[in-house]
Amino acid sequence: MGQKTIITKRLADRPDDSWTIEAVLATNGYDALRAALKMKPDKIRGEVEAAGLRGRGGAGFPTASKWSFLPEGSYPRYLVVNADEGEPSTFKDRMLLERDPHQLVEGIAIASYAVGCNLAFVYVRGEFALGYDRLVAAIDEARGRGYVGGNILGSGFDLEIVVHRGAGAYICGEETALLESLEGRQGMPRIRPPFPAIEGLYAKPTVVNNVETLCTLPAIITMGGAKYGKLGVNRSTGTRLFSLSGHVNRPGNYEVELGTTFRDLMYQKNLGGGIRDDRSVKFFVPGGASSQWLTGSDEHLDAPLDMDFVQETYGVMLGSGAVMVFDDTTCAVRVAWRLAKFFAHESCGKCTPCREGTGWITKILHRIETGDGRAEDLDLLLDVGDNISPGLNAPFSQTTICPLGPSSVSPVVSLDKFFRDEVHQHVTEARCPFAGPRGPAARHQEQGPS
């Protein structure tokens, strides 16, 4: 357990030029594609299944079964790559795009061949200007060398890849909103069914896969699915990139074997390197802003990075792999307010409970944080949350089309679970008891959806 370099190997071997074709060809680039094209598409699906690969975007759905939902004999079909990374504190896909775009191109080609797709789209977050440039350049280089285009490496398989830039909307990371956006519309989620595998882009069968998921494919082909599947723990196989941020000494992206503990991720010298100023962890968000929180208790810190274990035991998720760590100087209400503000800003407005509820949650948390809270506010927050996500459970139920609204409830539920006293203290003292880094911004910014 601990650090294990598989999909970040090229970054480690060629830190100064990992994105160039020269570095790629010197580090076995496209060898996996060459091998894959000699296999039957079904055999590739089998390897991915044996690897136990699960989606790295957040939901953790088994990749091979996602592919298998495509209806037989229905063409054209599309592969759409979700590179619209926007979950707060997640920054792994940006690194993969900027630092190793060829690995992604290779993964796209392997996946496209496996599912029988000849036109793939990459939806890149609009703010990733450098990542977009490097990916477009990588595709051009790959086309020049016969890894993309017609009759790839003499196999008879054709593939074109279109890179599409977003323009600043978190909701487009939700796969059906992404498809709407790719079709030139407002990024608002679609009601399912039909699922994208049946009617996706242009109402054709569509697979939507995350960047990191696809970047794992070359390694799975090279190692063999069974060998990859032996890494990790239980149904969380292999390695994953974790974006570690907040009050750790060494924030950054770390590839670790699944099953490593949160404590090791935060404290090992070659990973997080401990908490700044040797302070203690007050709480952490284990899998992106949409997840409920865990605390700095020994039990929580010693929990393994195992998607099912944390879900079943604590009702939290590893989600997008973003671990945000907050030390004991941090105001939990302030963090909850800022996360709620994010969801309110990013709500697309399609479903009433989310459009209205996220704004309510933000305003209530803001008034608690700024000293105007009322004794009944926490219960009011839970009531608003219950209207978005009935039962306040995890995994959540929802009155909305997509999970954005229910995600905004996670910080509220976490406050209720772990920090009731702290909320109460804000109300009774009519101020935030933390002297920590709280700028004037908290008091002056507008809080509602803009």
Next chain:
Amino acid sequence: MTFFTEDNRQRARAIVDRYPVKRSAVMPLLHLAQDQEGWVSPDAMREIAALVDIEPAQVLGTCAFYTMYKREPVGRYVVSVCTNVSCLVTGGPEIYEHLRGQYAESDEVHVEEVECLAACGGAPALQVNYEFHERLTPETAVEIVESYRSGERRARSVSGSPS
């Protein structure tokens, strides 16, 4: 049909040709228009509508949904300052307030508060025309913005395209 320059009209046609359905070209065409003019004008939206065979109001509907499209001139530099949680606890809001004060009167520099930029490993972070800068203080943030204004750094377009 007089908005796009001749070069950009050719680019626009090539963009439309990339997609099986023309309407998919709306977002890249909006980026292209913004590259040309620094914002997305009603004229640009009318021409985009004609290029993809939809109504101008439909282009506006898409355009207005996305924060990166500016429907009024914003100056040469868009400075996007993250204040989401990893930046929140490392000084992002202070940088935002400082820059906002510094450039309150500027026609050239547009300071905006944005959501997580995926630069949390280097928090607090900002972008100038979608180029990342990390591990900042209010003072170094101003130095970075000034380095673009002085020509020491070359800025991307307001839409983030290479210049």
